[in-house]
Amino acid sequence: MVNVSVELIEQCLKGDQKAYSQLYRSCYPFMVSVTSRYIRQREQAIEIVNTAFISMVNGLHQYNSAYPFGAWLRRIVINTMLNEYRKNNRLKARVTFIDQDELTRINVGDQADLSEFDIERITLVKDCLPQLPPTTAQVFNLFMIDGFSHKEIASMLNISEGTSAWHINEAKQKIKAIIEKRSSKDK
Secondary structure, eight states: OOOOOHHHHHHHHTTOHHHHHHHHHHHHHHHHHHHHTTOOOHHHHHHHHHHHHHHHHHTGGGOOTTSOHHHHHHHHHHHHHHHHHHHHTHHHHHOOOOOHHHHTTSOTTOOGGGGGSOHHHHHHHHHHGGGSOHHHHHHHIIIIISOOOHHHHHHHHTOOHHHHHHHHHHHHHHHHHHHHHHHHHHO
């Protein structure tokens, strides 16, 4: 998580340039870890981090210290990424739409399927994410790791809840297949 003191935030709000620099150094690793789960190209991830930092600094006066700073910052980083996707129209080309028959086979609120993974396999999931299609990986991250609901994801990505659920289902199947393939090679 991010270790930022209220005093540092107050110094930033007063316009202290050294405090801004310290805030950037404190937030940078966390912001990179969030963006790297969604964006594979390092240069693009760093661009998002910098844009998100500017947004965070511009909105610093809105931060409520009663809530964790890291959660507030994570939301800014994710919203920045989503805004960039929308702006560049890259997402529309990657979204897979599904028909009504397929929707009936998907349990929209089902997060329990991934509980089949034991603790050792959870670490493998992170390694599998780059092998997923970009939108599927993005939806998986938003749902399983960042805890957004299908309704929230649908709103953020301008897709239906069913499409969000389809991406989760697709990610689960692909991750399981990758893990099973690795397990069979290890034997």
